[in-house]
Amino acid sequence: MVGHSSHKDDLLKxxxxxxxxxxxxxxxxxxxxxxIDVLTQVSAAxxxxxxxxxxxxxxxxxxxxxxxxxxxxxxxGAKIREANQAIARLVRS
Amino acid sequence: MVGHSSHKDDLLKxxxxxxxxxxxxxxxxxxxxxxIDVLTQVSAAxxxxxxxxxxxxxxxxxxxxxxxxxxxxxxxGAKIREANQAIARLVRS
Amino acid sequence: MVGHSSHKDDLLKxxxxxxxxxxxxxxxxxxxxxxIDVLTQVSAAxxxxxxxxxxxxxxxxxxxxxxxxxxxxxxxGAKIREANQAIARLVRS
Amino acid sequence: MVGHSSHKDDLLKxxxxxxxxxxxxxxxxxxxxxxIDVLTQVSAAxxxxxxxxxxxxxxxxxxxxxxxxxxxxxxxGAKIREANQAIARLVRS
Numbered sequence: 001m002v003g004h005s006s007h008k009d010d011l012l013k014x015x016x017x018x019x020x021x022x023x024x025x026x027x028x029x030x031x032x033x034x035x036i037d038v039l040t041q042v043s044a045a046x047x048x049x050x051x052x053x054x055x056x057x058x059x060x061x062x063x064x065x066x067x068x069x070x071x072x073x074x075x076x077g078a079k080i081r082e083a084n085q086a087i088a089r090l091v092r093s
Numbered sequence: 094m095v096g097h098s099s100h101k102d103d104l105l106k107x108x109x110x111x112x113x114x115x116x117x118x119x120x121x122x123x124x125x126x127x128x129i130d131v132l133t134q135v136s137a138a139x140x141x142x143x144x145x146x147x148x149x150x151x152x153x154x155x156x157x158x159x160x161x162x163x164x165x166x167x168x169x170g171a172k173i174r175e176a177n178q179a180i181a182r183l184v185r186s
Numbered sequence: 187m188v189g190h191s192s193h194k195d196d197l198l199k200x201x202x203x204x205x206x207x208x209x210x211x212x213x214x215x216x217x218x219x220x221x222i223d224v225l226t227q228v229s230a231a232x233x234x235x236x237x238x239x240x241x242x243x244x245x246x247x248x249x250x251x252x253x254x255x256x257x258x259x260x261x262x263g264a265k266i267r268e269a270n271q272a273i274a275r276l277v278r279s
Numbered sequence: 280m281v282g283h284s285s286h287k288d289d290l291l292k293x294x295x296x297x298x299x300x301x302x303x304x305x306x307x308x309x310x311x312x313x314x315i316d317v318l319t320q321v322s323a324a325x326x327x328x329x330x331x332x333x334x335x336x337x338x339x340x341x342x343x344x345x346x347x348x349x350x351x352x353x354x355x356g357a358k359i360r361e362a363n364q365a366i367a368r369l370v371r372s
Binding site for chain 3: 343
């Protein structure tokens, strides 16, 4: 759950921009654009996707993990482990 | 230039699948999916984008760079430098 | 602060292994090893360094961030922001 | 084979600096430095290792791969595939 609706709007705006970048890549391939130019555009889309993930993770830690810890109990430990695993997947992907 | 049309079809198929993943992410955010599930899906899309880039780079080195080197002359050095810069951007992104 | 001394021992053991890998790389370069073999060894050292970072981050969130949140107050927000920034640096490096 | 001895000196100097960074990390952990400061230092060492790899790859493509392609024959294809696999490992690590 993403929380505040302004956060949700920001996330959706980012995803729509990334979708546009992916469609731009399709046009480049269809029109036989030069490989290196396509690769430059791929790097831009990758960075945008990474920034999206970091923003989402920020919000997750700020809301869900923080609430679970503040409430205490077993839930807190589980939330922390879950977040740490998501971070590891991001760092490695 | 991507070269063989079977290569081009493969690249376009990959991009359409990534576009589908990005649209899936939008639906997840719209429907308030759990952050960690969204992040897992982001990692999948990132990996797919990375594989696309590596496939494209393979083909570029195999065709364009190879031809330039085989022909010799200054063009070869320029092509190699250009490919190395694209690799550095990929490794760092 | 790394916390438990068993954690500290584990972290130090990992770093000594990485130091050994870096010295191994120096020997390879000195003895004119084949580039591709050197690069394979670099990838291994990079992965080991990444695993070290993830382990350290785990422990940091598990101890420091968790304690700060449990205590509440402004400190908690600062710790979360600090951890999120460290995660962003890791994901981007 | 790294080729020119100035290249070799540059590579060794980079590795010795990275070894120093890893030893610095050990001192930080031994002296219970703050986790976030340790992580910042890890990011610096990771970036240095990545730059080392990119430099080595540059030199490999510039010498070995280029020579193999200029000579032609089957060797060229094998060298290109080998370099592409090394690049993929780097991008993914």
